[in-house]
Amino acid sequence: MPAWQQSLDKIVADATPDLVALRRRLHANPEPSGAELQTSLDLYQTLDQPGLELRLGPDGCGVLADNRIVSPGQRIAFRGDIDALLIHEANDVTYRSQREGVMHACGHDAHAAIAAHVALALHKLEACGHAPWPLRWRAILQPAEETAAGARGMIAAGALDGVSSIFALHVDPPRPTGEVGLCVGPFTASCNDVQIVVRGRGGHGARPHESRDPIAAAAQLVSSLYQFIPRTTDSFDAVVLSFGRIAGGQNANVIPEEVELDGTLRTLDAQVRSQTIEQMRQIARGIEEITATQIEVHVDGGIPSVQNDAAAVRILQEAVASVHGVTAKVIPRPSMGGEDFACYLDHVPGAMFRLGIAAGDGRIRPLHTPTFDVNEAALPLGVRILARAVILACESTAAGA
Template sequence: MIQTKIKEAIKKYSNELTDIRRKLHSEPELSWQEEKTTEFICQYLEQLGIAHRRTEPTGVIATIEGKRSGKTVALRGDMDALSVEELNKELSYVSKEEGKMHACGHDAHTAMLLIAAKVLQEMKDELPGNVRLIFQPAEEVAEGARAMVKQGAVDKVDNIFGIHIWSQMPIGKISCTPGPSFASADLFKVTFKGKGGHGAIPHDCIDTAIVASSFVMNVQTVVSRTIDAQHPAVLTIGKMVVGTRFNVIAENAVIEGTVRCFDPQTRDHIEKQLQHYADHVASLYGATARVEYTRGTQAVINDKYSADLVQKVAATAFGEESLFSEKPTMGGEDFSFYLDEVPGSFALVGSGNPEKDTQWAHHHGKFNIDEDALAIGAELYAQYAWVYLNE
């Protein structure tokens, strides 16, 4: 089922794989600012003789054309970093950019996909079809995948596969189960307007500190009392700005938060309930409310055929013991926008190892990966493409 040449080649290039990852880690670039990363990818693909083109403003789409005609499978790796100060100061490849860090593993994704591309390019005469390579910017702001789709990333693609390094899973483990994997991730903003005044005469005012506080306490019942408990959902208030001074009744209050779920009907219901609760709480106190609801990423729902294929590939390439069933996460992933266009799946590759201090959560300043995961991810990319095209 798997291609032994791929396994041998990944092993041969393992040092180069690590070097690429460390280079990218030390030179992080934020969403839509990945100029150096894009240029590095283009130069690397140029040396390999892989046809490619830059996307706007950053990112790369490339295609490895097999000698024989067949299907086209896409492999996606994201490449943007985060506004996080790296705390791993002892690393030889620590971030050179103050306040910027690859705190989510996108440096690893890019490195793994580049080495997978190198190996597949060497085998292109044996490929019965084509491999599309998508080096995506701006995943962290949930905009990159949609932009890449608009610029032709999945045109004439039959299937797509993506990987995310996962520090919450042990090194050597791979998870890709059919059905929900990542939740939809939406943003909302509620603005209350009341009537300000002196703190000594509250009876002449409409205090939005009270209005906003009431809303925060009551809106939690949207999930706990209006949604089927078998349809998981999260409604989180992350920010509340109210008032200007200790003895001034607040005239305005602004609340911001996020909604996460897997079911489209649940998503629609929560959006309507936010407006309903805001209007009624405001009316109770004589204030007004304005709700702005912004839909972010869709839920990542793994196609059964693709997810089952990943499991078969992983079990054959790395052993049955490599298979892991990670629970769906309420985190968001814009890989979902590719799955709106073509069937596919999204796998998690474990990189957590307390002995190497790589168990820290994603987006934490101490985040790092057990680099043994790099070869696993690179091989999984390449083996999946090989097996899919030969199915």
């Protein structure tokens, strides 16, 4: 093992108690998307070291941290997201959420703690003179990933200015600790919010023939979409359409004027996404005709699919191979979850990897559930892998300069 890797591993090992403490502090004090003010302040203070240049993100949410460099050149960025979800925690642990109805149920506390300690480890490696070549890096601690607004906001604030590539990780509950998932190409799905309004004519529940019932039309619409979208999509093309909210009416015996539906559309291919949206609108037009209602279908711009760059994945493979006790497995198919890390990849190449966090006790603690938790033994592994990837990518940048 090269001397710089030995030095890096010692730095990470020595800082592991602080790494775990930071993750637990963030977990106990979660803040939802767009409100990460105290989280950002905590991370800012954690990274407030001589030789690091820090600035807060838009509206005080998020942190950008750069190392000071004397020679010109582009930086290698790495991202950790920091927002929590509106979920009430069910875990009985000392670091459980202290905020009613808010919880780090997607591992962003781990992502943020790992990214912050990657920055600290790289800074210490440079300070002790053990960096193998000039390092140019930027840590992006990003708010509002869950609402898919944070990446674009940080990019607008200059997060990618002077950056040549970017890396990130996401914890993976079913994957064993000590295992990493890698793939080239599609890593996650594109994600679009779907809003539908069905307008009819209200009336008395006892005389539905005098109304144009939007609830009946909405029920028929959801049933038809769920039935026909899979039947009009090539079975080799992944498409997921789900509705999570239907709202209409206030009284049991009154047919309302309108019904609202909110859902999500997930695809892996831009052309398939466009075709699916048009099929949804065709089905809606058919339901309009048979129910005499008016149906408006709106699909937002959404976030694209994370597309891992082949060269960036090769760097991650090399980084993983150099960490004792960690193995890499190929991810056989992409997740249909969304990830606004994709927005960075619209501008610069990069890659995300999956970090196994299963504790080996036979229990799976899924993302976005009240019982989600992280095996903290995975935290220093994430730091070692991500820090190595940044250093190896800086070698390529230095060679190109």
